[in-house]
Each structure stands twice: as structure tokens, then as C-alpha cells.
Amino acid sequence: MILVWLIAVPCIGALLAGISPRGRELRCRGVTIAAFAINLALTLALWIMHPAVLRLAGGGAWFAEFDRAWIPSLGIRFHLALDGLSLVLIALTNFLGLMAAAASWRDITEKVRFFHVNLLWMAAAVIGVFLAVDLFLFYSFWELMLVPLYFLIGIWGHEQRLYAAFKFFIFTQASSLLMLLSLLGLYFIHGRATGVYTFDYGALMGTALSPGTGMWLMLGFFVAFVIKLAAVPLHNWLPDAHTQAPTAGSVILAGLVLKVGAYGLIRFAVPLFPAASAQFAPVAMGMGVASILYGAILAFAQTDIKRLVAYTSVSHMGFVLLGVYAGSTVALQGAVMVMLAHGISTSALFILVGALSERIGTREMGRMGGLWAAAPRMSGSLLVFALASLGLPGFGNFVGEFLVLLGVFRMSAPLAAVAAVSLITAAIYSLWMFQRACHGPNSEGWVIPDLSGIEAAIMAGMISVTVWLGIYPGAVLNVTREALESLRPDITSAVSSKR
């Protein structure tokens, strides 16, 4: 039942925020923050209690489960389940939701109620995606996620918001429809083979597929997930959407939407189609490496600071893709670690960049410079997250990328070597960005207020989490190990590792 509450709390929050009276923005913000805080507390309680109390008897890696009939005539159930992987990602969702709500305190001053409704709605849908283990339910949440995001970008975004929102929606929706086809295909193949028509994840996992069919169905899922993950060459929507979105929208996009794609790969695309995935792994890893390098190069070529951060996401998510298909638990754990660390560091960068460009009225790096003296706390935070994102030891990003490279190295040394090049390019673009913005002469004579109390609190929270991830990664690795071991693709023998 607690799983239902995880989804219900943001929904109730959205309702309360929506009906709060006109002109009482403070109440609306308060409700939103309270909803995320409650949810975060619930998640952390689950995290702390999981080893002792929550293990289901014979439930595999699930910590908690909720299963009710929903549309019985098609074998669709309202089936939620939580394992370590879902748990850490839900914790990330609530944390980033909290941060996004706080960061929009100054950023969003118009249509405040509707904004918060969308934010909470979005969070509820993302949590639903992380919990659903009925494929129909998963698809419903997956689609529900799009609408509020479309509003967030399209209403509160920057100058080209409509174009960006359109592009984002069409890209993702078209790919989701492919997934829907694959999903139905799998449903019918499983039903015809066994006589049991069901969308249940556990049941569909062992479906026997001919190689050709398996590949086509897998590709349907893969494309949908990889578009969300924004791997090259399907990353096209990302720079526009990230750049045009308001700060909170960018936080959600970078922190959650990209993760949802990665989660889909880990949870569904690979375990449901082990053979096809094994066959496809080289291509996927190639795409991963291409994303890493291409993202880094394009990031370096940007003059718009927000766009630069957007392209670094492409690069970092390449690591995730690489880790997912490397076929070892270590690499998979690394991928999850990158997801968490990148979620926090990139979100923090977006918040900082948003705060900066709001103050000076431009996102062009050419017009920045010398901000260290003007705003030391802001510049300091920017430095911290630039370092985190380039993979300095001591931050979560380092742990993740290191584990991925370790896992990949065992499988293919050249790929690992090429991917490792990015550690250098990441250092270049991160430090370059920092240097352009904060060092050098203050040619335009900026005098800007430093981080406000709320912003400083946000930064303090995010810095402590990312450092904690770097210093004590065991907290995440322990809780996710069991889940990831059962989800690990068996690349070598091309047989489902589960059965």
C-alpha cells in the first residue's frame, strides 16, 4: 500500500496546489514542497528499513508489492513493485522534485498554480514509471509523463519554447507508439504460446521468441527508451528542450526524463529480450561511445551556457548506455551510479546556470566573465559541480564512470579506451565553461546579487548528496545489487539469466 501512497502523495499535492486560491502563491509552493518532502521521507524510510522488514517472502528482489485487478478482460493488472533500483530512482525523483520546486521560487512568478500542478503530476507519473511492473500500466505512466512536461516547456519556457515543446513531444510520443506496438506484439505472442494473455512483467519475461521477431520487438522498446535517454543519433530533441525549458523543467528533463529512458532499458528492454539484446549489444555500446564523444565535442562548441550543459548530458548518458549493455553487474551498477550522480550534478548546473542567466539576462558565455568576484557563492557552487561532472574522484560521477569503464574493459578494451578519452574532454569543457563564466575580466561590468538563501540551501543540499555518493557509494551499491544481478543481461550465452 505504501507504493500507492508514493504515487498518491504528489497527486493529492497537485490537487491541493490546483485549488489553492488565486493570489496565494505561497500556499501553493508550500504544498508542493511539503508533498515532495513527505514522499522523500517515505522513500528514505523504505531505504533504511529495507534489509530487515520489507523483504517479501519469495518475492524475488521486490521489497514491496501492490497488485490489484484493473482491466481483467485483457489481463491487465494494477501491479506495482519496488526493488532496489526503483527505490534509489524514486529517492532521486523526490529529491529533485524538491529542488525543482525550491528553484522555481524566484523563477516562476506567473501562473504559479498550474506550474506546480504540472510539477507534481510529472513527479507522480515518473514514480509510477519506476514502480509499474505491468506493461500496460507502465505505458500509461510513461505517456502521462509527457503531457505535464509539454506544458512545463511550452508555457514557462524561453523564447523558442513552442518549437522545443513540439519537437520533444513528437519525438517521444512517436517512439512511444512504437513501444506500444512491440508491447502488444509481445502480449499476443506470449498469449498464443501459453494461452495466458497477460501484461505482467514477470510472466512475459520468459517468452520464447524467434530471433527475428525478438529483434523487432526489442527495437520497438529500444528506440522508445533511447530517445528518452537521448543517445546519438536520437538525441536531436534534447538540446532544444533542455535549453528552452524553465529551470525546473531542465532539472526534470536532465534529472528524471533521461533516467526514465535508462531505467526502461535496464528493466524492460534487456531482460524481456535477452537474446536480441545480446545480439544488439555491440550496436548499443557503439551508440554509447558515439554519444560520449559526440556530446563532449558539441558541448565544447557551444556558446550558450545552458546548451553546453545540455550537451554534456548526452555525453554522460552515453556512459549509462554503455554500462547497460556491457553485460556485467559492475558496469550495470556503474550505470545506475552515473544516473544518480548525473541527475544531481547536471540538475545543479541547470539551477546555477538558470540563476545566472536570470540575473544577467543572457545565456551567452561570451558576455560573461569575472563573476567570481561578483558572486563568490554562485561561482563556488558552479566550480564544485563542474568538477563533479568532469568526474573528479570524491564525487558520485567518478564512481559511476569508473565502474562502467571497469565493466566495459573486461568485455572490450578498445571501447573502454575510447570511452576513457571522454574523461579528458569532460575536463576540458567543464573547466572551459567555468573559466569563461567566472574568471577573466568582468568586461561587461556585471554586479549581481549572490545566491539567495533558498538557492544557497538548494546548493548545500545538492553538494552534500553528490559528495555523499562519491564517498560512500556503498549505500547505493548495496541496495541495488540484488536487483541488478537479476536484471543483468547475459551477453555471453544469450540465454535469459533469470531462467
Added chain:
Amino acid sequence: MVRGDFFILLPLIITGGAAVAVMLLISFRRSHLATATVTLVALGAAVISVICVAAAAPRQASALLILDSYALFYMGLIFAAGCAVTMIAYDYFERQTDHREEFYLLLLLATLGSAVLVSSNHFASLFLGLEILSVSLYALIAFHRERLPSVEAGVRYLILAAASSAFLLFGMALIYLERGDMTFFRSTQIASGVPAWSPLLLAGTALLIVGIGFKLALVPFHMWTPDIYEGAPPPATAFIASVSKGAAFVLLLRYVTLFGLHSGSVQSAAIAAIAVASMFFGNLLALREEKVRRVLAYSSIAHMGYLLVAILAAGPLAAVAAGYYLVAYFTSIIGSFGIISVREGREGGGDAVSDYRGYAWRHPWLGGAFTAMLLSLAGIPITAGFVGKFYLLAAGLESSLRLLVVVLVASSAIGLFYYLRIIITLYGPPEAERQGAAITPAVSLAGGVALTALTFLLIWFGAYPAPLLRLIQAMVGG
């Protein structure tokens, strides 16, 4: 005709009687409220009577009508839709001045015609139902006789519907000539020794499909749909888009099911081609339209194309899929035109997409409802439209109609463009001179109740479809 026949025909008798009553009422005393109330009560009673007579179904009432659970389900749907349209029409015509009571008379007659159509089992009753529906629609469409677009739309519909009736009649005559019987069941049976498909029968079926195709506005019979949608009063458009098309579709589904459409035959290939063309052209042509009603007109062409997939699928899921999709489509399209009608009644002005800019900020509930309707038409989850589309896809895949399913998916992706464009315009920054317009109440009681109910149903059918699915399965699945 025995007593049992009269009992089972109760829904039709109530509607017909109500039409007479309304006519008399108008001639004695012109009262908009009274007329609308009588109409609403009558249609509500018809819905209840459908539930009452369901126990006695199936029953053949004379050679002409068959009242089985299939017919009764769609009859109930049609009457319920009629109720919604009545309430929206009351909201709309309350703001008009002259001659508004006749609208309800025509509405009742058109509803009666649709109900006859879905229960017909004979060419004669098909023809009668269709003509009651069509002739009332001419007048409904041209109802604003002081406005040229409305009258033009009426003329267009007159020509279109009359020509399509001629096609239909000629087709029926040819089939009758070949089969010697005009009841559906026997005219579709293949007698032993007779070749399955003679040229005459083929020609007759083709003409029949052309006639129904005009009614459903399928490509290539879609030419004037946008003009008619644009010109007619919005409540009438809501009726044409939902009930009139729905009834024709239900009829087609029944006829084709009796025929047993074999995959690979000429007929199924022809229907498949029409479906593909409707899906693609409907969605593509909607892209370049600037007016909301025209966009919805083209989108309705595409939706009818989607529904044809259910006809071709013909598997166990297909009938349920068609039923669910029709319910979802009725709810969303009546709701959409309801909001268009409410807005037009109050804000006036044009119907261009840009006229809707900031509407959701002026009237948050109506804007939210419109958003929900459009998302349902686009097929986004937790709206009824998604479950409907999901069922259609499932039905298509079940029968291995891969090409059609892929086209359905691809064209729905195209369709997203124009739905999204309207939605985002609703939330755009309002124009300065419109700021003051929010003072008038957003909607009257009747319209508000109808739209709230429709939005509620839309979400309910999308979030918890099991009860409705059970009902549809019991009524049309068996």
C-alpha cells in the same frame, strides 16, 4: 405485431412520441426551457427504457427491426449522446433570440432515425431510418437561416446526403435483385448452388459501401465535411460528428459481420484501402487548417478510418474494440463541440485556433475539460480515447493486420501535431483586449452539467475501464 413487440419498441415509441409532443408544444406555446426540458426528459426516458427492455432482447419486431443486445447498446449510447447534445444546445440557444424551439424537434427526429438505423434488419428500415436522420439533419445544419455559412452547409449536406442515399438505394436494389430478399440476414447468406459473388452482388455491395462511405465521410467521400462542420451550429455539429456517423458505422459493422468479410477478398482490400486513405489524409489535411472546427472535421475523418480497422479485424476483440472506441469518441467529440459551442455563444468571434489563445486562463475548468477532450482524441492515457485506441490496436494485431496497425500508429503520430497546437494555444498568453471578456459566466447550468459529466466519464472510462468493458462485452461481444 403483438404486445411484446410494442414493449421492445418502447425506446423508439418514446422518442417518436416525444417528437410529436414537442411539435404540439411548440404550436401551443413557445418556451425554450419547456421544449428543452421535454426533450431531455424524453431522451432520458428512452435511455431508461432501453435498460428496461434489455431483458426481453433479442427479439425480432416484424421483419424490419431486430432489437438484440447489440442494437440496444448502441441505442442507449445514441440516446445518451442525444441528452448531452440537448443540454449543450440549450446553453447555446439560450443566447439566441428567434425560432430556437424547433431545434429540439429536429434533434428528436434525428435521434429517432439513428436509433432505427442501428436496429434495422431490413433494407426498408435501413432506408427509413437513414432518411429520417438525413432530412432532419438538413434542417439542423441550416438552422441559422440568417447566416450564410449555415445555409451553405445545409445545401452542401443536402446534395451530399441525397446523392449518397441514391447510391445506397441502387446498391440495395441490386443486392435484392440477386438475392430475392431484403432482410440483412438472408441477403447476406450464400444459398447453395449460387456463386458466392456475382458481378451484380459485387456492384451492389460496392454502391452500398460508397453510400455509407459518404455518411461516414471517409476518404475519398469526404469533400465537404469541413465546410459542413464549420457552417452548422455547434450543437448540430456535435450531433453529426457523433450520433449520425456512429449510427452509420454501427450499421456497417453489423452488415459486414453478417457477411463474414474474408481477408484477401476484394471487399476487404477495398475497405482497407479506404481505411488507410482516411487515416492518412484525414490527419494530413487537418494539419493545414487554421480553424478549430475544420481541424476537428478532418480529425473525425481519421477517426472513422481507425474504426474501419475494427471492421476489418473481425476477431473476438474487434466488436468490443469498436464499441469502446465509439463510446470514447462520442464522449470526446461531443465534449469538444460542446466547449466550442459554449465559447462561441459567449465570446463570439471567429473559430480560428488563435481565437482560443489564453482560453484556459480565462476559464480554467472549461480549458481543462477541452484539454482532456483533445488528449482523448489524440489517445493519451487515462482518457477513454487511449483505451479505445489500445483496443483497436490489439484487435488489429490479433487478426495480424500489420500494415493497418502500423498506419494507424503512424497517422496518430501525425495527428498529435494539430491536437497539441490547439492545446498549447489554450494556454498561450491571452491577448490584451480579451482580458475583460472573462466577466461573463463561463457556462450555464445545463452546459456545465453536460460538460462536467462528459469530462468525468472521459477520465473514468480511461482510468477504470473494466465496468464499461464488461458491459460492452456482454452487449456486443457475444
Added chain:
Amino acid sequence: MITVPIEHVILMAAILFSLGLTGVLARRNVLFILLSIEVMLNAAGIAFVAAGARWAQADGQIMFLFILTMAAAEVAVGLAIILQYYRHTGTLDVDAMGGGRR
């Protein structure tokens, strides 16, 4: 009594129907379009009568009566609408309609 072969009757009906259809497509005057539709309807009526004769049933002729009645109703409503159209535009040309004839 001379019997007419059924094929001839159907052929005539088909020709009439095609003539009517041509009229609908080619004519620009609403009244003439309506007349052409009447021709199509009557063609269908003839086909029904012929079919009824072939099976020695009254059904065909009953359908013809229905068609006659319907045509009358349709013309009554139709002419009223066309009259309104004429009042607005002063012409009966369908090409004069907004947006042209598509």
C-alpha cells in the same frame, strides 16, 4: 403480353443512374443538381421494381413507394434551404459558395 427481359430494365436503370450522377457532378445550378439526384433516386426505384418483378414479390414496389415519399420530403426541406440560399446570395450557383466547390 410482351415481357421485357430483366437485364434490359436493369441496364436502363443503370443508364439513368449514371445520367443522374453526371448531372450532379457537372451541373452548377443547385436546382438542377437536385433534379439530377431525383433521377438517380428514380433509377434506384426502377431497379427495385424490376427486382420485385423477378422474385414475384410486392417488396420492390413497396420500396418504390418509400422512395417516392422520401423524395417528396427531401425536396420539401431541400427547396426551403435552397430558397434561403437564394435570398442570401441572389444566385443558385454552387460555385458561388464560400471556399468554392471542392
